Amino acid sequence: MEVPSGVATDRVVDFDIFNPPGVETDYFSAWQSLVRPDGPGMVWTTANGGHWIATRGDVVRSLWADSERLSSEVLAVTPGLGEMMKFIPLQQDPPEHGPFRLSVMKGLASRYVVALEPKVAEVTRELIAAIKPAGACEFVEEFAEILPLHIFLTLIDVPLSDRPRLRALGAQLTRPDGSMTVEQLRDAADDYLRPFIEARMANPGEDLFSRIFVAGVDGRPWTMDEARRMCRNLLFGGLDTVVAMIGMITLHLARHPQDQTYLRAHPELLPQAADELMRRYPTVSVSRNAVVDMEIDGVQVRAGDIVYLPSVLHNLDPSAFEAPEEVRYDRALNPTRHTTLGAGAHRCVGAGLARMEVIVFLREWLANMPDIRLDPDKPVRMKGGNVGACTALPLIWN
Ligand code: HEM
Numbered sequence: 001m002e003v004p005s006g007v008a009t010d011r012v013v014d015f016d017i018f019n020p021p022g023v024e025t026d027y028f029s030a031w032q033s034l035v036r037p038d039g040p041g042m043v044w045t046t047a048n049g050g051h052w053i054a055t056r057g058d059v060v061r062s063l064w065a066d067s068e069r070l071s072s073e074v075l076a077v078t079p080g081l082g083e084m085m086k087f088i089p090l091q092q093d094p095p096e097h098g099p100f101r102l103s104v105m106k107g108l109a110s111r112y113v114v115a116l117e118p119k120v121a122e123v124t125r126e127l128i129a130a131i132k133p134a135g136a137c138e139f140v141e142e143f144a145e146i147l148p149l150h151i152f153l154t155l156i157d158v159p160l161s162d163r164p165r166l167r168a169l170g171a172q173l174t175r176p177d178g179s180m181t182v183e184q185l186r187d188a189a190d191d192y193l194r195p196f197i198e199a200r201m202a203n204p205g206e207d208l209f210s211r212i213f214v215a216g217v218d219g220r221p222w223t224m225d226e227a228r229r230m231c232r233n234l235l236f237g238g239l240d241t242v243v244a245m246i247g248m249i250t251l252h253l254a255r256h257p258q259d260q261t262y263l264r265a266h267p268e269l270l271p272q273a274a275d276e277l278m279r280r281y282p283t284v285s286v287s288r289n290a291v292v293d294m295e296i297d298g299v300q301v302r303a304g305d306i307v308y309l310p311s312v313l314h315n316l317d318p319s320a321f322e323a324p325e326e327v328r329y330d331r332a333l334n335p336t337r338h339t340t341l342g343a344g345a346h347r348c349v350g351a352g353l354a355r356m357e358v359i360v361f362l363r364e365w366l367a368n369m370p371d372i373r374l375d376p377d378k379p380v381r382m383k384g385g386n387v388g389a390c391t392a393l394p395l396i397w398n
Helices: 028-030 057-064 079-085 098-108 109-136 139-144 147-155 160-174 182-203 208-215 222-236 241-253 256-267 267-280 311-314 351-370
Strands: 042-045 051-054 134-139 283-290 294-296 297-302 306-310 372-374 381-383 389-392 396-398
Touching: 042 297, 051 057, 051 182, 051 389, 057 311, 079 182, 079 222, 098 208, 098 222, 098 311, 109 134, 109 311, 109 351, 139 147, 139 241, 147 160, 147 222, 147 241, 147 372, 160 182, 160 351, 182 208, 182 222, 208 222, 222 241, 241 256, 241 267, 241 351, 241 372, 241 389, 256 306, 256 351, 267 351, 283 396, 306 311
Parallel strands: 051 306
Antiparallel strands: 042 051, 134 396, 283 306, 294 297, 372 396, 381 389
């Protein structure tokens, strides 16, 4: 696509968000290659049909929270993705968004998250017991991909014997091998979820879906179409994001053995350690469409333009966080300040659950595993995209 008129050449780049330069070895520095000291806060990339990318922390954060001038409806950049998924509430704009989001929030209220904690600990210990005797594992495949899947099945009250079916689907979400199109992935997810949605709508129980259905939408029941789109959002939103987060945190631990020792000695710091590690390793980016013409950071963004917002360029910007690349467990951090979980009207509704999963993972892992390190003979691999992640994380221990 042509560069829009009036965009200065120093703002034009050729940056493929799905494959930033060097992403296979380091997702974070691949993104940071876009940033120049005192450089612009918005650039135009000619890749993927042409779109804006916010590159400075303050611009990323303020646009993320600006759901008046930027729409979430289309999920642009990935052609056709939004039209296929029609996620509720992710792809809704205010005011339509509010009542749907409220119901989902009720279903994920903190009392339910607290009640789930022992189950998450149990599943984590089970997975640890399965990998520990070997002295080595491919962490993404053998652990990170499985944990959130089991938690999701527990949340929707599906017997864990049902794991293998969703397992293959989960792997396609995090490590797509090209064997399934996005449409097939959506259909496979819908086929999986359909019987549970129908049963819970007809006969609500205590599980997550039932709680959300019972909450209704602005005083009326959910339609089947809305219910499908919402459940699909929970499945897609709560799996690969957690896989990515747990992978990055474990990579950090493997590279910093002193942190394993320190956190083991200070379990009381785990909640703030989880917040700091989540800030340090953001992997989600979102796209929005401008609904009006507007000036941002000295450039003219036109209605319809796509604006891409990478949380990594907010959280790792030194003007947003002091020494952002350092993991400081004593950083006085308000978790709503970083954008790992978004900002504004769409900030992650699963934030409390995600944070609990990370805290429990850290607690159980550090308590039940010896010191881990990277296998020197096998490479760590990463990928870009709307959710960046480790795709290979080979660990060894004594
Ligand atoms: C560490 C793990 C997670 C990360 C990094 C993460 C990240 C995010 C981000 C950045 C957004 C904002 C999207 C936007 O502004 O367009 C979001 C929204 C959302 N997340 Fe999460 N998420 C995580 C875990 C979860 C979990 C466990 C669930 C539920 C089971 C979940 C469900 C959702 C839903 C439904 C939305 C849409 C909210 C709305 O549009 O109002 N997420 N998440």
